[in-house]
Amino acid sequence: MEKVASAVLFPCKYATTGCSLTLHHTEKPEHEDVCEYRPYSCPCPGASCKWQGSLEAVMSHLMHAHKSITTLQGEDIVFLATDINLPGAVDWVMMQSCFGHHFMLVLEKQEKYEGHQQFFAIVLLIGTRKQAENFAYRLELNGNRRRLTWEATPRSIHDGVAAAIMNSDCLVFDTAIAHLFADNGNLGINVTISTCCP
Amino acid sequence: MEKVASAVLFPCKYATTGCSLTLHHTEKPEHEDVCEYRPYSCPCPGASCKWQGSLEAVMSHLMHAHKSITTLQGEDIVFLATDINLPGAVDWVMMQSCFGHHFMLVLEKQEKYEGHQQFFAIVLLIGTRKQAENFAYRLELNGNRRRLTWEATPRSIHDGVAAAIMNSDCLVFDTAIAHLFADNGNLGINVTISTCCP
Numbered sequence: 001m002e003k004v005a006s007a008v009l010f011p012c013k014y015a016t017t018g019c020s021l022t023l024h025h026t027e028k029p030e031h032e033d034v035c036e037y038r039p040y041s042c043p044c045p046g047a048s049c050k051w052q053g054s055l056e057a058v059m060s061h062l063m064h065a066h067k068s069i070t071t072l073q074g075e076d077i078v079f080l081a082t083d084i085n086l087p088g089a090v091d092w093v094m095m096q097s098c099f100g101h102h103f104m105l106v107l108e109k110q111e112k113y114e115g116h117q118q119f120f121a122i123v124l125l126i127g128t129r130k131q132a133e134n135f136a137y138r139l140e141l142n143g144n145r146r147r148l149t150w151e152a153t154p155r156s157i158h159d160g161v162a163a164a165i166m167n168s169d170c171l172v173f174d175t176a177i178a179h180l181f182a183d184n185g186n187l188g189i190n191v192t193i194s195t196c197c198p
Numbered sequence: 199m200e201k202v203a204s205a206v207l208f209p210c211k212y213a214t215t216g217c218s219l220t221l222h223h224t225e226k227p228e229h230e231d232v233c234e235y236r237p238y239s240c241p242c243p244g245a246s247c248k249w250q251g252s253l254e255a256v257m258s259h260l261m262h263a264h265k266s267i268t269t270l271q272g273e274d275i276v277f278l279a280t281d282i283n284l285p286g287a288v289d290w291v292m293m294q295s296c297f298g299h300h301f302m303l304v305l306e307k308q309e310k311y312e313g314h315q316q317f318f319a320i321v322l323l324i325g326t327r328k329q330a331e332n333f334a335y336r337l338e339l340n341g342n343r344r345r346l347t348w349e350a351t352p353r354s355i356h357d358g359v360a361a362a363i364m365n366s367d368c369l370v371f372d373t374a375i376a377h378l379f380a381d382n383g384n385l386g387i388n389v390t391i392s393t394c395c396p
Binding site: 116147148149174 | 310311312313314334343344345346347348349350351365366367369370371372374375378
């Protein structure tokens with residue numbers, strides 16, 4: 001029976017939304033995790049919004065269900081996070097539009113280690129992982145003769161922010177550093193997006 | 199009696215080594231903490247070396263008592279920290295010589311918060327706080343489409359590293375980030391020193 005199963009190819013569970021792959025049963029779960037036809041979840045941080053849909057529907061979902069998110073145009077903007085001293089886990093979110101794409105900027109404050117609050121900042125592309133490879137982003141904190149800079153490839157919203165935060169694969173800083181750069185409890189993060197060699 | 203004391207000026211306790219200030223008794227402790235005539239302690243991190251002496255004697259102390267510290271010449275060098283996975287609190291130290299000055303590069307791994315190991319990297323000038331103001335340094339971690347950069351003013355060895363680490367006023371990163379940038383357990387930190395406007 002094992003032998004038969006290993007010779008049989010099964011369709012990906014996202015066949016109905018467009019995936020034409022057939023796979024060995026051992027390869028199926030791994031593929032389905034990253035399958036580009038897997039529905040997109042709402043990219044807003046926190047698990048409160050349960051929306052799922054196609055990539056093309058994400059922006060209109062955000063504009064209708066999350067109206068309070070500000071959008072700025074341009075490749076070089078300032079992401080201003082207000083009241084960074086608010087207690088507990090907090091998310092700051094905004095959108096940046098440039099190069100014909102929409103990017104989501106997320107600053108998350110959380111206590112990954114007990115008694116030690118940290119900030120995590122990251123840029124997501126409203127697009128596929130493959131599209132994200134064509135861009136680079138830079139996050140910059142500027143203060144009194146000090147500068148902290150993180151440069152990386154945007155994440156696709158298909159991957160989301162949770163894994164990046166878990167692996168510290170983003171700009172990470174603690175409350176002491178936040179205070180070095182904040183002005184009256186508000187933190188300005190310079191965000192620059194660029195295209196990179198294909 | 200209080201009134202008399204407040205009208206009397208006392209010499210700084212470093213008068214014998216050159217300080218000519220006289221101060222109210224209320225101002226004395228604060229001044230003596232930062233007095234430029236206060237003896238310099240050995241700048242090596244960790245409290246094991248108890249040497250104290252003048253600024254002019256620091257380099258010869260280091261060369262004789264801490265022979266194992268490597269020195270590299272030039273304003274743009276790589277500080278290679280080997281075996282960053284060694285358990286417990288560890289310090290990596292090297293010297294960089296440029297612009298006619300000696301700089302000490304320190305990478306310290308410690309558990310400031312229980313169960314959460316962090317790395318702290320900083321550049322110190324073997325010189326006074328005033329001399330340090332004339333320089334800027336950049337520490338850069340470069341990896342697979344990622345870069346983390348910290349730019350600041352070097353600390354004088356008169357101030358030491360402990361306060362900077364306490365306030366996170368240095369390049370701070372956790373073990374997950376270290377692994378993003380390390381190669382086979384070794385972490386290369388690009389260090390660039392520059393002079394800045396007087």
